[in-house]
Amino acid sequence: MPLIRSPNTGISTVILADGSFKDYLGVNQKSILDTTFEFPRRANEPTVFQKYGLIPLSILVLFLSIIHFVIHFLETKFIKPKIHKKNINIEE
Numbered sequence: 001m002p003l004i005r006s007p008n009t010g011i012s013t014v015i016l017a018d019g020s021f022k023d024y025l026g027v028n029q030k031s032i033l034d035t036t037f038e039f040p041r042r043a044n045e046p047t048v049f050q051k052y053g054l055i056p057l058s059i060l061v062l063f064l065s066i067i068h069f070v071i072h073f074l075e076t077k078f079i080k081p082k083i084h085k086k087n088i089n090i091e092e
Contacts, residue, residue: 002037 005013
């Protein structure tokens with residue numbers, strides 16, 4: 001994808017995808033850049049999101065939720081929480 005650099009004074013550089021300069025203006029030079037370039041064409045393949053949508057994210061959230069509930073279940077059933085009892089004496 002080409003990059004067109006445009007400061008406050010207008011378009012000053014056209015940089016191609018490979019990093020080479022197609023056209024540019026010098027410092028304090030007033031002119032018009034009239035250049036053409038082609039966008040690379042991809043095959044008419046859908047993007048990953050178009051193919052799968054939110055299914056991978058949903059599976060990840062479900063997997064992490066199951067792991068969380070299993071760990072929570074194991075902690076509450078097999079690792080009993082320690083309860084600290086303190087004697088409180090109130091003196092009058």
